[in-house]
Amino acid sequence: MMRPMKLAGSELMFGRGCLEYIHKIPEKRVFIVIGGSSMEKNGILAKVENLFHDNGAETAVFRGVEPDPSFKTVLKGAAEMLKFEPDLIVGLGGGSVMDAGKAMWVCYEHPEIQTLDQLLTANPFPKLRQKARYLCIPTTAGTASEVSRSVVITDDEKGLKHGLGNMEMMPDIAIDDPEVTIFLPPHITAETGMDALTHALEALVSNRANYLSDILAVPAALDIIRTLPIAYANGKDMDAREMMLNASMTAGLAFTNVSLGIVHSLAQTIGGYFHISHGLADAIILPYIIRYNAVVPYADKKYHDLAAKFGKTDLSEIVDDLNRRLHIPSTLREPLQEEARFESLIPEMAVTAKNDGCTKTNPIIPDVNEFAELLKRCYYGEEK
Numbered sequence: 001m002m003r004p005m006k007l008a009g010s011e012l013m014f015g016r017g018c019l020e021y022i023h024k025i026p027e028k029r030v031f032i033v034i035g036g037s038s039m040e041k042n043g044i045l046a047k048v049e050n051l052f053h054d055n056g057a058e059t060a061v062f063r064g065v066e067p068d069p070s071f072k073t074v075l076k077g078a079a080e081m082l083k084f085e086p087d088l089i090v091g092l093g094g095g096s097v098m099d100a101g102k103a104m105w106v107c108y109e110h111p112e113i114q115t116l117d118q119l120l121t122a123n124p125f126p127k128l129r130q131k132a133r134y135l136c137i138p139t140t141a142g143t144a145s146e147v148s149r150s151v152v153i154t155d156d157e158k159g160l161k162h163g164l165g166n167m168e169m170m171p172d173i174a175i176d177d178p179e180v181t182i183f184l185p186p187h188i189t190a191e192t193g194m195d196a197l198t199h200a201l202e203a204l205v206s207n208r209a210n211y212l213s214d215i216l217a218v219p220a221a222l223d224i225i226r227t228l229p230i231a232y233a234n235g236k237d238m239d240a241r242e243m244m245l246n247a248s249m250t251a252g253l254a255f256t257n258v259s260l261g262i263v264h265s266l267a268q269t270i271g272g273y274f275h276i277s278h279g280l281a282d283a284i285i286l287p288y289i290i291r292y293n294a295v296v297p298y299a300d301k302k303y304h305d306l307a308a309k310f311g312k313t314d315l316s317e318i319v320d321d322l323n324r325r326l327h328i329p330s331t332l333r334e335p336l337q338e339e340a341r342f343e344s345l346i347p348e349m350a351v352t353a354k355n356d357g358c359t360k361t362n363p364i365i366p367d368v369n370e371f372a373e374l375l376k377r378c379y380y381g382e383e384k
């Protein structure tokens with residue numbers, strides 16, 4: 001039986017200028033979570049705070065969520081929330097910031113959660129919204145954490161990434177205003193955009209895909225393929241930025257309901273062992289997995305139908321071409337030059353990828369040996 005679909009939280013705003021929607025938000029104690037200093041330098045943090053101040057709200061800012069946020073950072077943010085006692089939490093940034101904000105929210109509402117293990121194994125999932133609601137303002141067009149129920153948090157000891165999903169963590173409000181994405185540098189635009197494309201294509205061929213998720217995933221994929229090179233070449237092109245953010249959000253609406261596939265199993269696994277951005281890992285792995293999944297007739301048909309919109313027959317070639325235009329390498333060997341370490345970790349990474357939560361919704365479920373083979377293929381290319 002299908003699982004119930006939920007499309008975002010209670011309020012979903014998108015389009016140029018929709019940041020002004022903050023004026024309609026009634027909460028008065030607002031705790032804003034950000035990453036590095038870019039939101040301060042480019043003036044977006046001040047703009048967001050001023051909109052809340054116009055409402056008579058008081059704001060506090062938590063700075064310094066790192067890429068691949070650790071549970072230590074989550075606890076630090078939650079401790080500051082316990083002092084400030086917000087009734088609204090705002091995640092203002094990319095996926096790492098929005099994810100960290102969600103996890104901080106859980107620990108703020110439930111201070112008894114003191115370890116990552118307690119968070120990951122909480123059953124039933126803790127009830128939220130007794131103290132605060134959660135608002136996300138994405139500054140990248142990629143992770144769609146603003147419309148997803150998932151978080152990825154890294155443990156403090158081994159540095160491994162752990163995914164957790166529950167509808168309780170769906171942000172109450174998402175504000176997708178393209179004007180806050182125009183400062184993104186080209187390589188981050190490219191990598192986060194390829195993450196969004198991977199979300200659309202993995203939701204499309206998920207073994208849980210349905211009529212409604214397809215309606216969301218297909219145009220998201222088409223729009224990203226057409227628009228990402230434009231946003232990459234000219235970050236100030238507001239039409240392209242708007243299209244990318246809308247498409248990323250729409251891909252998110254699809255994948256948060258029908259889940260993802262083994263591009264994410266592999267990218268999340270590799271990202272736990274090596275320093276590589278999530279979007280870059282997705283981008284490199286995606287064409288290999290399209291070719292691997294194409295042995296499944298329904299996946300092959302969906303890929304083929306999409307490629308036909310571009311007058312082509314092979315979707316993986318379209319993705320290869322897109323990667324070339326975005327200056328993304330064709331194998332993992334280029335960004336990850338520690339070949340001996342990669343080779344030695346293949347057996348362990350194959351097991352981790354097999355156990356990843358995204359594996360079970362891929363059209364074909366590889367065994368551990370096949371995962372090892374796929375890791376080699378993505379590292380060396382298909383010739384070897």
Ligand SMILES: [Fe+2]
Pocket residue numbers: 143195198199264278282
């Ligand atoms: Fe992703």
